[in-house]
Amino acid sequence: MTRDAPGGPKRPARGxxxxxxxxxxxxASIALVALVALVxxxxxx
Amino acid sequence: MNDQGDVLRVVExxxxxxxxxxxxxxxxxxxxxxxxVPDEGALGWLGHPIAMALAVGFAIVEWxxxxxxxxxxxxxxxxxxxxxxxxxxxxxxxTMAGVEGLEVGALEYAAGGGGxxxxxxxxxxxxxxxxxxxxxxxxAWLARLEDGGFVLFATLVFVxxxxxxxxxxxxxVGSTVGFALALAADRSQRRPCSSCGHAARREAVRCPKCxxxxxxxxxxxxxxRLSARLEQLYPREPERAR
Numbered sequence: 001m002t003r004d005a006p007g008g009p010k011r012p013a014r015g016x017x018x019x020x021x022x023x024x025x026x027x028a029s030i031a032l033v034a035l036v037a038l039v040x041x042x043x044x045x
Numbered sequence: 046m047n048d049q050g051d052v053l054r055v056v057e058x059x060x061x062x063x064x065x066x067x068x069x070x071x072x073x074x075x076x077x078x079x080x081x082v083p084d085e086g087a088l089g090w091l092g093h094p095i096a097m098a099l100a101v102g103f104a105i106v107e108w109x110x111x112x113x114x115x116x117x118x119x120x121x122x123x124x125x126x127x128x129x130x131x132x133x134x135x136x137x138x139x140t141m142a143g144v145e146g147l148e149v150g151a152l153e154y155a156a157g158g159g160g161x162x163x164x165x166x167x168x169x170x171x172x173x174x175x176x177x178x179x180x181x182x183x184x185a186w187l188a189r190l191e192d193g194g195f196v197l198f199a200t201l202v203f204v205x206x207x208x209x210x211x212x213x214x215x216x217x218v219g220s221t222v223g224f225a226l227a228l229a230a231d232r233s234q235r236r237p238c239s240s241c242g243h244a245a246r247r248e249a250v251r252c253p254k255c256x257x258x259x260x261x262x263x264x265x266x267x268x269x270r271l272s273a274r275l276e277q278l279y280p281r282e283p284e285r286a287r
Contacts, residue, residue: 022231025170026224032163033217036060039156040210043053 051145052153053206058141059134059157060213061202063164064195066126066133067100067107072199073140074100082143088136111188127165134161164213167220174227 062069070091077085077092090096138157142149168191175183201208235244240257248261267275 022170022174022224022227025167025174026221026228028163028166028170029217029221029224032160032167033214033221035156035160035163036210036213036217039053039056039160040207040214042152043056 051147053210054202055138055141055145055147055149055153056156056160057198057202057206057209059138059154060160060164060209061195061199062130062133062137062157063161064168064191064198065104065107065111066129066161066165067103068195069133069137071097071100071104073136076140076144082140084143084146086139086143088139088143091136091140108192111191112185126169127162130161130165131158134158167217170224171220174223 058069061072073088074091074097076082077088078094078097080092082092085092091100134157135154138149138154142153172184172187175187198209198212201212232244234247236247237243238245238252238255238257238259241252241255243252243254245252245254245259247265249259250261251257252259266272
């Protein structure tokens with residue numbers, strides 16, 4: 001069994017830092033809406 | 046169902062891969078293997094029993110992986126997921142075209158594959174945002190929501206092909222608003238660096254770009270009007286001489 005490092009337990013590993021921008025998600029969302037709307041229009045006419 | 050509905054159905058089959066690529070491929074593999082696809086084209090090998098067993102195995106691994114909050118923490122994996130979704134979508138478009146007996150061209154493949162990659166990107170971004178806010182609890186619930194959504198979507202593709210499209214547009218509009226709000230919230234948490242103008246976080250003591258020392262206390266202090274009002278409400282008692 002390993003002992004805890006001095007200075008208390010290690011901070012638990014976390015996911016991606018908050019620095020990740022919301023921009024890719026925003027662009028992908030807008031593009032997805034446009035694409036699905038286009039396909040619906042295409043399928044209807 | 047007329048030809049127009051068939052086109053919608055074929056593209057939506059591809060979009061399914063944006064949520065669960067391996068499930069989509071397993072569905073194609075089983076459909077071909079059990080003879081539900083009269084014209085399977087180049088994908089006939091997917092109906093081989095070994096391919097079917099492998100596809101179902103991958104689907105089970107994907108189902109377990111979707112519940113692992115740490116596994117999706119790497120953005121590189123998210124990127125690979127979008128590529129995987131695109132590849133699985135192409136297989137789904139081809140399989141559904143075989144089911145419908147429809148000739149599909151580059152436009153159908155592009156719409157199905159591109160749509161799946163976009164949906165996978167939106168899904169990864171939503172997941173990353175949720176992981177920041179609520180960590181592993183959120184990803185487990187998101188995984189359950191996706192499982193249910195996939196089954197519902199796959200059923201509706203056959204029953205009422207317009208409904209999944211309407212649902213996707215609503216999802217897209219909703220996430221657009223959500224991401225716009227997240228972007229605005231992030232911008233409001235940043236201030237331009239006095240030296241290079243880089244948008245640094247309010248609590249930063251050093252600019253991440255030019256390494257200039259920043260004074261976080263000036264940014265974290267309450268606005269002057271609020272300070273004045275606080276002073277008015279809770280005046281400081283003058284030091285009494287003893």
